[in-house]
Amino acid sequence: MSKSLIALAPTPTFDALAYRRAAFDTVGEALDYAALGEKGMNFHDARADLVRAYPYAELAADARVRALRLLADGVRPGDRVALIAETGADFAAAFFAAIYAGAYPVPLPLPTSFGGREAYVEQIATQLRSCEPKLVLSPEGLFPMVEQAAAGLCPAHDWTPYFAVPSPVTDLPEAVKTDIAYLQYSSGSTRFPHGVAVTHEALLANLAGHAYCMEAGDGDRVVSWLPWYHDMGLVGCMLAPLANQISVDYLATEDFARRPLSWLTLISRNKDATLSYSPTFGYDICARRISASIDVKERFDLSRWRVAGNGADMIRPEVMQAFVDVFDAAGFKASAFLPSYGLAEATLAVSIMPLGEGIVSDLIDERTLSGSGGGRTDKRQPTRFRAIVNCGKAVPGLTIEIRSEDGVIVPDRKIGRVFVRGLGVMAGYFRDEEATRAALSPDGWLDTGDMGYLSAGSIFIVGRAKDMIIINGKNHWPQDIEWAIEQLPGFKAGDIAAFAITTPSGEEAPAVLVQCRTTNVDERAVLREAIRSKVRAITGMACVVELVPPRTLPKTSSGKLSRSKARSQYLSGEIQPFDVAA
CATH class of the missing domain: 3.30.300.30 (ANL, C-terminal domain)
Structure with a gap:
């Protein structure tokens, strides 16, 4: 039978491998274990049709071969390998090749629909100057821009011909849990372009805590369109499924941007899909795309979607309710919403709402937010309230404090600066001691730069201090x-x-x-x-x-x-x- 006539089969949701909740010393060890099973990554096109299944076993084998190429090219433990984070098997294999070679993979963004070529070239060049990589690898279509950005900074290669060069077999370096696993550039502009350095130990502790809160495990399946250069996409939807031996189905971010309802189509077609995350705007754009001519009940089946995660931006209750109103007919349950709070400097997750509670809002008098306090000077003016979403309690291993501007811990329901300490907090900003000291105290407290308040142990985020x-x-x-x-x-x-x-x-x-x-x-x-x-x-x-x-x-x-x-x-x-x- 012609290969073109053989239907592609996705990696399975279930296999015989015993489940381990991110219980590994290094992320390379996590991949080695996942490779013993049959699960893996699955890449889909803009119509949500499967174009490639990529079992973790194949990923591990490819990454080890590519690691030899990096070593042969002079890459040594502690070197940086910059990678354009295109959603696909090539990036995944290159990322783990750097891990196996003892280098720090550095995911860099794809071009966006705004800014143009020169803005993208400058953005990549700025990040390359920051991390000083041994080399930068790119997909063929973006290579001319990446080569221009890397001029005078480091060698640039199209990763397909680069990894096609045979390399001598040698022993791969052995990482330890306190080594840096990767550098993550935070999307925010406050400390840009400082690379967040995350150790294997911090990463796996955060992934375990994240999975514990979501009760993720054998029988779950992830669907994602989130970009791999952002912490929610890279950590939450690439590294977390792998470290927890979960199969995952991917839609490229640019395909989601063009056809956002393909995300829901992919969830509907895959009868095992249970976990999927998005910022608020993802839910918003899907609800807005539904017209009167679309029969939601006939087109979608969202009844098995048990964790609809929310994070990465301010969670708007009105948007989430609009999504429920539109997709209730497709079996979506409001209780599936799982608000969370996190940032790259804490690896990913800081807090997660308990399962099944959905969106829980706290109405706050806007005078509290404005700092005016006291009673109204004009009694004719109505009191206005703002709904602040409960983002849950700290994940295991982390502690949250709210402090005033002079560093004093404030009581419940008092707004202040959010500080976090514990497993999952970054080692620091790469090669930037001044920025690290500004964000991270000697005793390990991270100043998140966010404002919020605690109530009965739950965190409510009201905005960025800056x-x-x-x-x-x-x-x-x-x-x-x-x-x-x-x-x-x-x-x-x-x-x-x-x-x-x-x-x-x-x-x-x-x-x-x-x-x-x-x-x-x-x-x-x-x-x-x-x-x-x-x-x-x-x-x-x-x-x-x-x-x-x-x-x-x-x-x-x-x-x-x-x-x-x-x-x-x-x-x-x-x-x-x-x-x-x-």
Whole structure:
């Protein structure tokens, strides 16, 4: 029979290998164990059709051969090997080849739909300068840009011909649990471009704690579209399934961006799919893509999806409820939602909600968030509340504290800075002692840079400290301003950036940059006034509204809005708004 007529079979959900919950000293050891079974990775196209099954046994064999190539090319333990993190077997094999060679794999981002070629080349060059790799490896299609970025910094290779070169067989280095496993570039711009150094010990402790909270194990199956250069995609959806011997089905991030409902199609087709994670915007875009012509019940079956993880950005209860409203007919259960909180500096997960509780919100008087306290000066003004989502309790091995600006631990339900200590916290920022000292205390406490509060042991995140807009002594969270504007017709997440500026009169004022798609001057004027009214209703103050062309606002490597960069580009004149009269 012709090979083309033989149906591809995915790796199984069940096999005879005894389950071990990330109980290994190194991630290489975790792969060696998973390779004894039949499970593995499965790669799908934009229509959710399987194009390649890649058992962990095949991954381990390929990675060991590729590790010999790295050694033959002079790569030694502790060297860095930069890799463009394209979702596929080639990246996975190269990543673990670096692990087996004792080097530190450094996943680097793919190009995004914004910024263009030169912005991508500069981003890669900046990260290469930071990690100083022995070499950088790239898929063929991106190689010209990667080669340009690497010029004068390190050799660049197309990984297909690079790994096709035969190499002499030799012993591979033996890693120990305290060695650095990989470098992860955090998507945020606060400490960019510092590489987060994660040890094998920290990684596996976090993966075990994560799996414990989700009760993940034999019989589970993961579906993911998350990028492998982001901690949720790399750690949560590539390394976690492998370390817990779970098969996983992948949809490339760019395919999800083009056809987001393919994510749900993949979950529906695979009758064993039980675990899948997404930031809030993933759920949002799927709910928005459902039109009246789509029969949700006929097209999707989400009844076996037991863990629908939420993380990586602010969790919006309204969005999650909209998803439930749309996909309830397909068997989706609201109790499947699993809010969590984490960051690359803590490997991945800091806290996870108990299973089965879904989205639990806490209504907070906005005066508490603004720091104004006390009673209302105008009794006619209604009290406004903001819903803050419960992100659960600390994963095993971690401790959370909330501290005031002067470092004092604050009581329950008092907002302060979030600090974390324990297994899973990074070793530090690679070759940046100053940044490491600023984030990590000598006794191991990590300043996350986030603001939140504890209540009965559960953490509630209210925003990033660096993004806070402080006007007349009151704090305003830019996420709230952006979210309010998104409710106006025609806007979506990522279209708005809110931040504080100093006006010509010397006063602080909120400013919003809004990506505008209309070319009609009158419509723009109406839009500006509608935005001003929205912001005035939230802050009680007038704001500066600037309409900018689509695809103008800068994003981080994981596709999140970068407010600090937007502000910087606006103030420097790099971002040019539409003229008011134009």
